[in-house]
Amino acid sequence: MFNYNNITPPPRVVSDYLDRAAKLFPDKIAFADSKNMLSYSELQRRSKQTAAALISRKLFKQSAAVFLDKSVECIIAFMGAAYSGNFYTVIDTKMPFARVKKIIDTLEPAIIITDHKNFAKAQEFAGRTEILCLEDTENIIIDEALIKSVTENIINLDVLYVLFTSGSTGTPKGVIIGHRSVIDYIEWAAETFNFNETQIFGNQAPFYFDNSVLDIYSTLRNAATMYIIPQSCFAFPVTLLNFIRDKNINTVFFVPTVLCRLANMNIIDKVDISCLKNILFAGEVMPAKQLNIWKKYLPDALYANLYGPTEITVDCTYYIVNREIADDEPVPIGYPCRNSNILILNQNDEEAKINEQGELCVRGTSLAYGYYNNPEKTAEVFVQNPLNKNYRELIYRTGDLVHYNLKGEIIYDGRKDFQVKHSGHRIELGEIETAVSSIKGVEFCCCLHENINDKLVLFYSGNLASNEIRKTLADMLPDYMLPNICEQLDKMPLNLNGKIDRAKLKARLKEF
């Protein structure tokens, strides 16, 4: 087996990954969706054709909005941008028009990459921006020397992508990430999880969600294969398990909600998915109860809890589950990823001691350059390291509250903005959620604070009556942390990323 980990130094730009894989395994399937498959050589050819189209338009260091259905074609567009020294932003074709418009207004893309199917839709928001259809690049004859000369002039700090995340004021913020940060992260993942060309990724995360960066670029780095799991599989969990079995998928990086649902339905053992060896999750809190169900059915798989906001390139801490975790215990977010430095700063901006809560802040190569065309928000969260008075050094303030436990593991406590004052007490909503999740019969839960009448409202799904929950919780939490209202839901609302839609629930608070 070819061991990439011995190759030093790592590549400078991400297209080097594709070049390497296409040279070693030209005919191997790189990416597949329900309609198409792309071998490495095809992907390389199509990407270079797309790059050529961008180069011929004199686009360099410009932004390309990728407006495509989730498909292997997206990867062609990403790599086309990368080869030509431009950067991409994924715009989901299912996204509401108003949101698309806001993103386009902020980004001011130089070009929109789409296909014939979505062309008309793209025209609605394109304005004067040129639209390029991928199909129209298929006959371009590639000038290898030209593309090489362009790629050579890209530096590793140049931007690779801008991903938009929700902003508190309703306008999405475009997080700017460079080649070097992605390569640093992907090299870490490969070393940590021993990825190689035998990896078969089952991709759940939408491409506008940064978890997909691990799937896509780990595939390219290791000359592995990635299947885009059809959206329908997430509606019908058995089909998801069948898909994993049929495609022999051995590595997934899911949001916990997906894993929880499979655990709650007690169907993990109904299909033989022993092929699954690496189960990574991130994006929200993974309750220990459901994790333990997984461990029971698939004891030999590796489970890793990853943590990190988009602003620090996917993940900055990780925890490979290597001990028993009680159902009511939080799953640690673990330790800093290699080459990430984590500072836990208390209210006085000093480093927190063991068991002392503080805000998790990150320092290093992984930092985004800021928010696109948004200097105010950028200056708010990318700030000078308060521990360094000697030279310029930025940290990113995540707004997440964490602490070190006695084992030296980092434990996630909740959002700084989820920390509420209730009847005079400071309460972590996450702590209540951890307790509720551990109760047998609860599937999903979300606790919110209604601040006009100062009430704690718990939403949950599962087959347990609300008085039962309250009774059980009384043994677990102090009185002041008990929810005032427990609202049972048939189904938890989810957002586009597949996470619990807290905003939607928040809107319901005025009912109480």
Place this chain on the structure above:
Amino acid sequence: MEEILKILEEIRPEFDFKASSNFIEDGLLDSFDIVTLVNILEEKYQIKIDGLDIIPENFSSAESIFNLVNKNKN
């Protein structure tokens, strides 16, 4: 000889060249000083010092510098 010592004192006024038995070993002249010294000697005595002669032995004392200058005068 006296002239040579005067030049040396101009270059490194803080040192007592008369008391030193070997300028190089005693660290009285560093590389900047040698360059300056060669320039001054060449200009003052209208000579050209051969690169092969710029070796520590020829700069270790006022006498050796004097001899170097004389050798090139002829």
Place this chain on the structure above:
Amino acid sequence: MNINFINSFEKTVELNFNKIAVTHNAENIAFNELKAKAQALGCLIINKAEGAFNKPVAVLLPKEINAVIADLGILYSANVFMNLDVKTPRERLINILDLIKPSLIITSNKYKDIIENIDIKIILIDEIDFNNININYKELKARLDKIIDTDPMCIINTSGSTGTPKGVVLNHRSFFDFMACSGEKFNFNGTEIIGSLSPIVFDIFDFELCMLMLYGSRLILLDAFLASFPVKLLEALNLNKVNFIFWVPSIMVNIANMKLLEQVKLEYLKLIWFAGEVFPTKQFLYWYDNLFNAKFANLYGPIEITLDCTLYEINSRPPENEPLPIGKPYKNTDVLILNENNKICGAGEEGELCVRGTSLAMGYYNNPEKTLAAFTQNPLNKSYPELIYRTGDIVYTREDGNIMFKGRKDSLIKHMGYRIELCEIEHVIENDLKLVKYCCAVYNYNKKEIVLYYENNNNIISDKDFRIALKSVFPNYMIPNLFIHMEKLPQNTNGKIDRLALKNLAGNI
């Protein structure tokens, strides 16, 4: 993946266990011994500096094997090395130590007097009994694991305009980036035997250390005094079978002027890099014609962008009447030539060379004002924070795409490889020492001399008195070669001293 140079060094030691790493005259040290001593010193530093992490540690040693051990020891302790010149006058040294406040200073018995009565912890490296130190490997590793690649590796002091040098902070990643791009181009593999001539306070010395740590190249430390005796220097290259040198042109110009390469044939030399100042084409051609088997490269770059940012490989005999280009941007470096309106210059248009990329320094240590002035937002990027370094060097692009060096925006010069702010000399003479009423220092590029013109109510000061006074504040290379009294210094129409007129005058001496 490379994160800090000690990780790389440890891999190198495994592959080169008994190979000689550093040679200084008759003294040698092998890779394994260098590692053991550096680890031991690292532990001592941690204890003495009470666990300091990512903090500056100073080295006050001459160029000798102990200086290499000291720098590596500091890196082992997860701190930042700052090399100081033992010939720096005490007052200037105090200025540096006051500004940087290193956790401690590593020196030897011979040099400890220089820092007598200064309030700083000292390690005397020649008193360490290396065999009797308990090395806490676990602690060393745990500390190194916490280092990230954007943590600083070294601080290099460079002339500032007010008498206190600026400490440029350079990180591991910037060095790795330069090394990777160089290694790819020049196929470095550890067979290099480097004739190291630059003082330990230069960035070239740090490059040589990186060659040792990353590739296992061998360093031949050449004493500074050899620079004044070129024949001896060339003989030393042959004696040690040196195949790679990275020198400043001054010494190479001397060798060319003395026509020494015909007398001493350099049999082993295969690769010659030069940087730091302009290499006059006439003297360069002497080298080129006498060493036809060697490769030559002209590099250019200020310390603030970690070693060099442009490269010109000389693959064919350059025309005699044309200056050597500084070449094209180094790989992974973006060079912007900006005109006065902050727009990209067209071909042939003169503008300031600015640099963008991984190579940028973290700034000047404890000097936010100067940092903000030199490291600024890229004026071409309005969408997000992105820094460029403004070099202050005026250049233009030739028709063939090569960049040509034209001059400085300000009064900074390169003299014997050292970077000097001429206004620092003036500032100190006028305001600190109060030697004269007005003065103006200019540089004669042909003769490589600093000339000081001064006005002092007709009180002429002897060269000797000037030198005695200046010795106490300046290193030797900053002391003017000529002092010229004027009744009145020429003024331009704004009533300021006419620097240009004096420069022309100096050129005609």
